[in-house]
Amino acid sequence: MPASYDAAVARMYALGHELAQTPSHKFDLAHIRVLLAALENPERRLPAVLIAGTNGKGSTAATLASILRASGLRTGLYTSPHLIRINERIQINGQQISDEKFALLHDVVERTAERLVEDGELPWHPSFFEMLTAIAFEYLATGRVDIAVLEVGMGGRLDATNVVEPLVSVITDISLDHQKFLGNTIAEIAREKVGIIRPNGVVVTLPQSPQANDVIGNAILDKDARAVSAVQYVPPVSPKAEGYVQKPLTAENAEPGAESAEKTVRGPIARYPLQVMGKQIQVETPLVGRHQLRNIALAIATAEELSKQRFAITPESIERGIRETRWPGRFQVIPPTQSSPEFVLDVAHNPAGAWALRSTLSTCYEDEDRRIIFVFGAMRDKAIGEIAEILFTLAERVIVTRADNPRSASPEDIRDAAVRAPAEIELAADVVSAVERARELAFSGELVADGVSRASLGGQPGAAASACAVVVITGSIYVVGEAMRALRAGGDGE
Numbered sequence: 001m002p003a004s005y006d007a008a009v010a011r012m013y014a015l016g017h018e019l020a021q022t023p024s025h026k027f028d029l030a031h032i033r034v035l036l037a038a039l040e041n042p043e044r045r046l047p048a049v050l051i052a053g054t055n056g057k058g059s060t061a062a063t064l065a066s067i068l069r070a071s072g073l074r075t076g077l078y079t080s081p082h083l084i085r086i087n088e089r090i091q092i093n094g095q096q097i098s099d100e101k102f103a104l105l106h107d108v109v110e111r112t113a114e115r116l117v118e119d120g121e122l123p124w125h126p127s128f129f130e131m132l133t134a135i136a137f138e139y140l141a142t143g144r145v146d147i148a149v150l151e152v153g154m155g156g157r158l159d160a161t162n163v164v165e166p167l168v169s170v171i172t173d174i175s176l177d178h179q180k181f182l183g184n185t186i187a188e189i190a191r192e193k194v195g196i197i198r199p200n201g202v203v204v205t206l207p208q209s210p211q212a213n214d215v216i217g218n219a220i221l222d223k224d225a226r227a228v229s230a231v232q233y234v235p236p237v238s239p240k241a242e243g244y245v246q247k248p249l250t251a252e253n254a255e256p257g258a259e260s261a262e263k264t265v266r267g268p269i270a271r272y273p274l275q276v277m278g279k280q281i282q283v284e285t286p287l288v289g290r291h292q293l294r295n296i297a298l299a300i301a302t303a304e305e306l307s308k309q310r311f312a313i314t315p316e317s318i319e320r321g322i323r324e325t326r327w328p329g330r331f332q333v334i335p336p337t338q339s340s341p342e343f344v345l346d347v348a349h350n351p352a353g354a355w356a357l358r359s360t361l362s363t364c365y366e367d368e369d370r371r372i373i374f375v376f377g378a379m380r381d382k383a384i385g386e387i388a389e390i391l392f393t394l395a396e397r398v399i400v401t402r403a404d405n406p407r408s409a410s411p412e413d414i415r416d417a418a419v420r421a422p423a424e425i426e427l428a429a430d431v432v433s434a435v436e437r438a439r440e441l442a443f444s445g446e447l448v449a450d451g452v453s454r455a456s457l458g459g460q461p462g463a464a465a466s467a468c469a470v471v472v473i474t475g476s477i478y479v480v481g482e483a484m485r486a487l488r489a490g491g492d493g494e
Contacts (some may be wrong), residue, residue, distance in 0.1 A: 004100075004103040005099035005100065005102060005103040006109075007103070008084055008102060008103045008106035009102075010085065011106070011110065012106065012131060012132065013128075013324065014223045015125070015128040015131065016127075016128065018151065019184065026157065027131075029162060029163055030135070031122055031123075031126060031130065031157060032126070032130045032133065032160045032163055033163055034116060034121055034122055035109070035113060035116065035122070035126055035130065035134050036134060036137065036144070036480075038112045038115075038116055039108075039109065039112060039134060039137075039138055042134075042137040042138045042140070042141035042142070043137045043141070043163050043164045044165075045141040046076070046137060046140055046141055046145070046148045046164055046177055047145075047146065047147045047148065047167055048147065048148045048149070048150050048164045048165075048166050048167065049064065049147065049148070049149050049150065049166055049167060049169075049170060049302060049306070050150050050152065050161060050162070050164060050166035050168075050169050050170070050196045051064075051149070051151050051152060051169075051170040051172065051174070052152040052155070052156035052159075052169070052170070052171055052193045052194075052195075052196045053148065053152075053170075053171055053172025053173055053174055053193060054172070054173060054174050054175045054189065054193075054350070055172065055173050055175060055291070055350070055353055055354065055356070056152050056172040056173050056238060056291060056292075056294065056295040056298075056411060057152065057170075057172045058079050058151055058327065058330075059287055059292060059295040059296075059327055059330055060170060060172055060295040060296075060298045060299050060302075061077060061079055061149045061150075061151045062077070062296065062325055062326070062327035063217060063285070063287065063296055063299035063322060063325045063327075064075040064149050064298075064299040064302055064303060065091075065094075065149040065319070066067065066094075066321040066322065066324050066325040066326070067299060067300075067313065067317060067318050067321030067322065068146075068147055068149070068303070068306075068311070068313070068321070069093055069302045069321065069324075070302075070317040070318075070320040070321035070324060071311065071312060071313045071314065071317035071318075072312065072317070073146040073147055073311060073312075073378075074092065074093060074143075074144065074145045074146045074147075075092070075093055075145060075146065075147055075148070075149065076090075076091065076092050076137045076139075076140035076142070076143065076145035076147070076148035076149065077090075077091040077092075077148070077149050078090055078091075078133075078148065078150045078151060078161070079151040079448055080129070080132075080148070080153050080317075081478075081479070082477075083236075083328055083329050083477060083480060083481035083484055084481050084484055084485055086102070086132075087099070087102060087344070089104075089132065089136065090132075090135065090136045090139055092139075092140065092143045092145060093468055094326075095297070097139055099285045099297055101139065102135070102162060105135045105138050106131075106135060108130070108138070109126075109131055109134045109135050109138065110126040113125055113126050113131065115123060115328070118456075120468075129153050130160045131159055132162055133153075133160040136178060136291070137164075146311075147167075147306070147311065148231045150164065150166075152193075152196065155189075155192035155193065155195070155255060156192050156193040156194065156195040156359055157191075157192045157193075157194075157195025157196075158192075158195070159195075162195060165198065166196065166198065166201065166479070167202070167306065167309060168201075168202045168203070168204055168228075168302050168305050168306065169196045169197050169198065169201055169203045169204070169225075170203070170204045170205070170298055170302055171193055171194065171197075171203060171204070171205040171216055172195075172205075172227035172294075172295065173206075173208055173291070173294065173352065174186060174189055174190050174193055174208060174209070174212040175189075175209075175318070175350065184448065185211065186211040186212050187211045187212070187214065187215050188394070190211065190212045190215035190216060191215055191219075193216075194215060194216055194219035197219050197220065197223055197225050198223065198225065199223045199225070200223070200224055200225065200226075201223065201226070202225065202226050202228060202305060203216075203220060203225050203226070203227055203228065203300070204228045204229075204230055204298055204301045204302045204305060204479045205227065205228075205229070205230070206229065206230050206231060206234070206294055206297065206298060207231065215473075228301055228302075228305050229301070230297040230298045230300065230301035230302075230464060231297070232275075232294075232301075233271075233272060233274060233276065233296070233297035233298075233301055234294060234297040235272045235293060246270055258453065259307045268286070268288045268331065268333055268334055268364055269277050269284055269285065269286055269288065270283070270284075270285050270287070270288045270289075270292065270293075271283060271284045271285075273349070273489060274300075276304070276315045276318055276319075277301060277304055277307070277318075277416075278313040278315075281315050281316075281318060281319040282319060283296065283319070283322055284319075284322065284323045285322050285323065285325060286325060286326070286327075287325060287327060288331050288364065289331060289357075289359060289360035289362055289363070290356070290358075290359055290360070290363075291356040291359070292330075296322060296404045299322075300318055300322075301486075303321075305316055319450060327471055328345075328484070329345050329346065329347050329477065329480045329481070329484065330346060330347060331344060331345075331346045331357070331360055331364075332344070332345045332346070334487060337443075339423045340439060341438075341439060341442035341469050341470065341471050342470045342471070343443070343467075343470075343471045343472075343473060343483075343487060344361070344470060344472045344473070344474075345473050345474070345480050345483060345484060346360075346472065346473075346474050346480070347474070347475075347476075347477045347480050348387070348391070348474045349379070349382055349387075349475060349477065350382060350383060350387070351383055351386045351387055351390060351471070354386075354387045354390040354391050355390055357472075357474060358390055358391055358394060361394060361472065362394075365470065370469065370470050371469050371470070372394050372396060372397045372470050372471075372472055373395060373397050373398075373399070373438045373441055373442060373469055373470070373471045373472070374391060374392065374394075374397070374398040374399065374471075374472050374474065375399050375401060375428075375431070375434045375435060375438050375471065375472070375473040375474070375479070376388075376391070376392075376398060376399070376400050376401070376414065376473075376474055376475045376479070376480075377400065377401045377402050377403055377409070377411075377414070377431065377434075377475045377476050377479035377482065378390060378408075378409050378414065378475045378476050379405070379406060379407045379408060379409060379476055379478075380407055380408065380409045382409075382476075383462070384409060384413070384414055384417040384418065385417040385418060385419075385420065387475070388414070388418035388420070388421040389418075389420055389421050391421075391474070392418060392421035392422075392423040392425075392487075393421060393422060393423065393461040395423045395472075396423075396424070396469075397419075397423070397424050397425075397426065397441055398421075398424065398425045398426070399426045399427075399428050399434045399437050399438055399441075400414040400415055400418070400426070400427055400434075401427075401428040401429070401430060401431050401433070401434035402429075402430065402431075402479075403431060403476055403477045403478035403479045403481075403482055404431075404478070404482065405476075408476070408478070411428060411429070412426040412427065415427060430482075431479055431483055431486065432480035432482070432486045434483075435471075435473065435483055435486050435487065438471040438473075439471070441469070442469035442471060
């Protein structure tokens with residue numbers, strides 16, 4: 001790994017995290033516009049889709065980008081935050097920006113920013129996210145992508161990504177999160193999200209809470225935008241209905257001839273038929289759970305809208321793109337081995353995400369006599385008590401920990417906030433020790449299901465663990481990322 005890359009990343013992190021700072025001067029589009037102008041406005045050379053929302057915007061972005069790639073388009077993707085390495089945030093055709101290119105572009109943007117500050121054109125150095133957004137725009141523009149899929153970092157109205165002129169704006173589900181910065185009600189937060197809608201633009205969305213619907217609808221009317229509803233692409237089924245499949249993917253249950261037909265379990269999938277652009281396709285996605293039906297619908301509706309513009313997107317490429325979507329850390333299953341239990345990694349950093357995880361766990365494991373061990377950590381500004389009440393009731397044991405991040409809540413703080421959750425809670429100083437403790441518990445026999453013992457399973461500890469315990473690692477994306485590193489799960493799994 002080049003030293004210049006290490007230095008670039010270190011300089012980026014030295015800027016600090018916006019959400020750890022006083023928000024007084026961090027969010028202002030005027031400053032990112034000055035920086036981008038000095039770089040000859042790469043954002044103006046980017047045909048783009050801009051996606052805002054509280055939950056699901058990353059999954060929607062990843063699915064849409066996969067559809068566009070499957071349609072033969074050179075596709076950029078910019079998301080945040082990352083799980084393991086900063087490079088994950090900036091991709092072209094599914095390939096992360098290289099270390100060398102990141103270091104080079106960081107140097108260009110850094111020198112530009114320093115000159116602007118010295119000349120008085122900027123009052124202070126750009127923030128972490130402003131710098132990263134400038135690097136991403138420069139990389140995607142010089143990489144001559146046909147289209148870029150951009151995930152808003154936070155909010156929308158004043159987010160650094162909101163300097164582009166999107167071909168389509170997408171609003172995913174809105175719920176309470178980042179109240180310190182965005183507002184204390186759904187309506188206040190929605191008003192920040194709809195800031196990505198352009199006058200006479202196109203906006204793809206779905207009905208949601210009355211408060212959010214009201215704000216979104218009024219913004220569309222005020223800006224004379226054209227609304228595109230994704231309702232027709234949400235399957236008219238519940239996850240238990242006939243025609244909907246959600247289970248581990250093997251050669252036996254894969255579609256005949258599908259590229260995903262493998263002889264080994266790849267992880268859970270959802271599958272259902274859908275009419276898209278006048279043709280029935282078979283949706284098959286590794287993004288499972290009721291909430292993902294909505295995110296996939298938004299991606300399909302956006303792809304169809306782009307097909308009406310100038311992009312060669314077909315029902316077949318939509319089907320293939322959904323099937324090939326990879327979005328790690330979202331109900332990512334690591335199958336059990338003789339030395340390790342089954343792990344589920346899922347980012348659930350707010351109450352809406354916690355409800356989605358709870359629903360998916362119940363669906364995937366309801367017919368199995370499995371005990372659940374949670375490894376959980378969160379940032380201090382999250383609704384930890386509410387998340388704990390939602391999730392911890394499912395667990396035999398909860399191990400609370402903290403990521404290596406200054407915003408992390410301490411294990412003691414999490415335990416105190418979870419006082420109303422009727423689960424046995426242990427404390428672990430860091431994510432690695434929490435994962436090891438969970439592995440130990442899975443093999444210890446303490447959590448062996450009724451009627452199941454190591455003896456009955458032939459004395460194989462791996463078999464006992466796989467039969468009786470699932471370790472769910474969740475909460476902050478930083479906790480999930482550190483766990484992925486510890487488990488060597490990588491950043492490109494299902």
